[in-house]
Amino acid sequence: MTSFLLLSTIVLGVSLGLGLVRVFKGPSIEDRMMSVQLLGTSGVGMLLLSAPLLDISSNVDVALVLALLAAVSVAALTVRERVAGQDHE
Amino acid sequence: METLAWILLDTMLVTALLALGWGSLASKDLRRGVVLFIGFGLLLALVWVRLRAPDIALAEAAIGAGLTGALMLSALRDEPGTSSEAAGDASVRSTPVSASLLLTLLSAGLAIVLGAAFICALDRTDPASLAEEVFANLGVSGVSNPVTGVLLNFRAYDTLLELAVLTAAVLGILSLGPARSGYQASGPMLSGLTGWLVPVILVVSGYLLWVGAKAPGGAFQAGALLAAAGVLLRLAGHPSGGLPRELALRGLMVVGVAVFLIIGLTLMLVGRGFLDYPVAWAGSLILAIESAATLGIAATLIVAFLCGDPGQRPENHETADSGVPLAKCENNRRNTPR
Amino acid sequence: MPGKTMNEFLSAALIVSGLAFFIAGGVGLLRLPDVYSRLHALTKADNLGLGLLVFGLLLSTDDAFVAVKLVLIWVLVLASSAASTYLIAQRARRRERGVWKP
Numbered sequence: 001m002t003s004f005l006l007l008s009t010i011v012l013g014v015s016l017g018l019g020l021v022r023v024f025k026g027p028s029i030e031d032r033m034m035s036v037q038l039l040g041t042s043g044v045g046m047l048l049l050s051a052p053l054l055d056i057s058s059n060v061d062v063a064l065v066l067a068l069l070a071a072v073s074v075a076a077l078t079v080r081e082r083v084a085g086q087d088h089e
Numbered sequence: 090m091e092t093l094a095w096i097l098l099d100t101m102l103v104t105a106l107l108a109l110g111w112g113s114l115a116s117k118d119l120r121r122g123v124v125l126f127i128g129f130g131l132l133l134a135l136v137w138v139r140l141r142a143p144d145i146a147l148a149e150a151a152i153g154a155g156l157t158g159a160l161m162l163s164a165l166r167d168e169p170g171t172s173s174e175a176a177g178d179a180s181v182r183s184t185p186v187s188a189s190l191l192l193t194l195l196s197a198g199l200a201i202v203l204g205a206a207f208i209c210a211l212d213r214t215d216p217a218s219l220a221e222e223v224f225a226n227l228g229v230s231g232v233s234n235p236v237t238g239v240l241l242n243f244r245a246y247d248t249l250l251e252l253a254v255l256t257a258a259v260l261g262i263l264s265l266g267p268a269r270s271g272y273q274a275s276g277p278m279l280s281g282l283t284g285w286l287v288p289v290i291l292v293v294s295g296y297l298l299w300v301g302a303k304a305p306g307g308a309f310q311a312g313a314l315l316a317a318a319g320v321l322l323r324l325a326g327h328p329s330g331g332l333p334r335e336l337a338l339r340g341l342m343v344v345g346v347a348v349f350l351i352i353g354l355t356l357m358l359v360g361r362g363f364l365d366y367p368v369a370w371a372g373s374l375i376l377a378i379e380s381a382a383t384l385g386i387a388a389t390l391i392v393a394f395l396c397g398d399p400g401q402r403p404e405n406h407e408t409a410d411s412g413v414p415l416a417k418c419e420n421n422r423r424n425t426p427r
Numbered sequence: 428m429p430g431k432t433m434n435e436f437l438s439a440a441l442i443v444s445g446l447a448f449f450i451a452g453g454v455g456l457l458r459l460p461d462v463y464s465r466l467h468a469l470t471k472a473d474n475l476g477l478g479l480l481v482f483g484l485l486l487s488t489d490d491a492f493v494a495v496k497l498v499l500i501w502v503l504v505l506a507s508s509a510a511s512t513y514l515i516a517q518r519a520r521r522r523e524r525g526v527w528k529p
Contacts, residue, residue: 073159
C-alpha cells in the first residue's frame with residue numbers, strides 16, 4: 001500500500017506541476033490566482049495521501065486548514081476598496 | 090524502487106519551491122509576485138509535512154495560505170496604477186547597482202556559511218540532541234505533545250517573551266493612526282461564503298487549541314487561523330474585522346501576556362518559582378495560557394491587517410504637515426500628492 | 428492480487444480515478460484558451476478529483492473522526508471553490524479579459 005500511496009502522491013505532484021506552469025505563464029492575474037487554487041487543492045490531496053503514507057494522522061488537520069483558507073486569498077484579490085463613492089482595487 | 094520514488098517526490102517539491110521563490114522575488118509585477126508567494130507558502134507547508142513537522146506545517150498553512158497573501162495584496166491597494174481599470178499593474182522600482190552588489194555579496198556569504206554548517210552536520214556521528222531529555226520529562230509537563238510541552242512548560246519564558254514582542258508590535262501598529270478605509274460591503278457570493286466559513290473557522294480554531302495538548306496544534310496555529318477569520322470578515326466589508334472597539338480591544342491586545350504573567354506571579358506568591366507549574370495543575374494552566382494567547386495572537390494579526398486602530402475615526406486624526414509624506418498605511422490619498 | 432482485500436482494491440480504484448480528474452483538471456488549465464473555460468477545468472479537479480480521492484481514503488481508514496474530517500474537507504473545498512471561482516470570474520469580467528472566439 002505504501003508504494004501505491006507514494007506513486008499517487010507523485011501523480012498529484014505532476015498535477016501540481018501543471019498548475020505551476022500556468023502560474024508562471026498565465027497572462028492575467030486571474031489565471032495565476034486560479035492556478036494557485038489548483039495548487040491548493042492538489043496540496044490538500046497530497047496531504048490527505050500523506051497521512052497514511054507517513055503514518056502521521058495530523059496531516060489531515062493541515063489539509064483541513066488549507067481547505068479552509070483557500071478562499072481567503074482569492075477574496076483578498078477580488079474585493080474592492082471602499083473609497084468615497086469610487087471603486088478602486 | 091521505493092527510494093527512487095521518494096527521491097523523485099522530494100526533487101519535485103524542491104524544484105517547485107525554488108521556482109516559486111525565485112519567481113515571486115524576481116517578478117517585476119508586484120501582484121504576480123504576491124500570487125507566486127502565496128503558492129510558495131502552500132508548497133512550504135507541503136515540505137514541512139514531508140519533513141515530518143506537522144506543527145510547523147499547520148502554522149505555515151494558516152499564515153502562508155491565508156494571512157500573508159491577503160496582507161500583501163491589501164498593501165498593494167495604494168500602488169499607483171493599480172487603481173485604474175487598465176492593464177497597468179503595480180511594478181517594482183529598480184534597485185541601484187551598489188545595493189544589488191552588496192546584497193549579492195551578503196547572500197553569497199550566507200550561502201557559504203550555511204553550506205559549511207550543513208557539511209559539518211553531516212559529519213557528526215553522535216548528534217547531541219535534547220529530544221531524549223524532553224521525552225524523559227514529558228510525563229510531568231502536563232501535556233503529551235512534546236512541542237507544546239517545550240513551548241508552554243520547559244521553555245515557557247521564551248514563549249512569554251514572544252507574546253510580549255507581539256504585544257509591542259501591535260502597540261506600534263496602533264500608533265500608526267486610524268485603520269485604513271475598509272472594503273465595500275460584499276456581494277451575495279462573498280457574504281454567503283463568509284456567513285458559513287467564519288463559524289467553521291472558529292470551530293476548527295477551537296479544535297486546534299484543544300488538541301494542542303496531545304497532537305500538533307496549539308495557541309499559535311489556532312490564533313493564526315482565527316486571525317484569518319477576522320481578515321475574511323474585514324474583506325467582506327466588516328469595518329474592524331470582527332474586533333471590538335476601545336476598551337475591549339485593549340483588553341484583547343494584552344490578554345495573552347497578562348494571563349501568562351498572572352499565572353507566573355501567582356505561582357511565585359504561593360512559594361513555587363515563576364512559571365513553575367505544580368504537576369497536577371500543569372495541564373489546566375497550560376490550557377488557560379494557550380486560550381489567552383490564541384485570542385491575543387489573533388487580535389494582533391487582525392490589527393496588523395487593519396494597519397491601524399479600528400477605533401479611531403479618520404476624520405478626527407491629526408495629520409502631519411502637508412508636504413511631509415505620511416505613513417503608507419494611512420488613508421492619505423486625499424492629503425498627499427502622488 | 429494475493430493478499431489484497433476487496434476494500435483495498437476498491438479504495439485504490441477510487442483514488443486512481445480521482446487522480447485522473449486531477450490530471451485532467453491540470454491539463455485543461457494549460458490547454459484551454461481563456462480564463463473562463465480554465466475555471467471550468469479547475470472545478471473538475473476540486474469536485475470530482477478530490478471527492479473520489481476522499482472516498483477512496485474513507486474506505487481505508489479505521490478512525491471515525493478522521494473519516495468525518497475527510498468528508499468535511501471535501502465539502503469545504505467544494506463550497507469555497509464555488510465562491511472562489513465565481514469571484515475570479517467576476518473580476519475577470521470587470522477587467523474585461525478576452526473571451527475566446529472559435
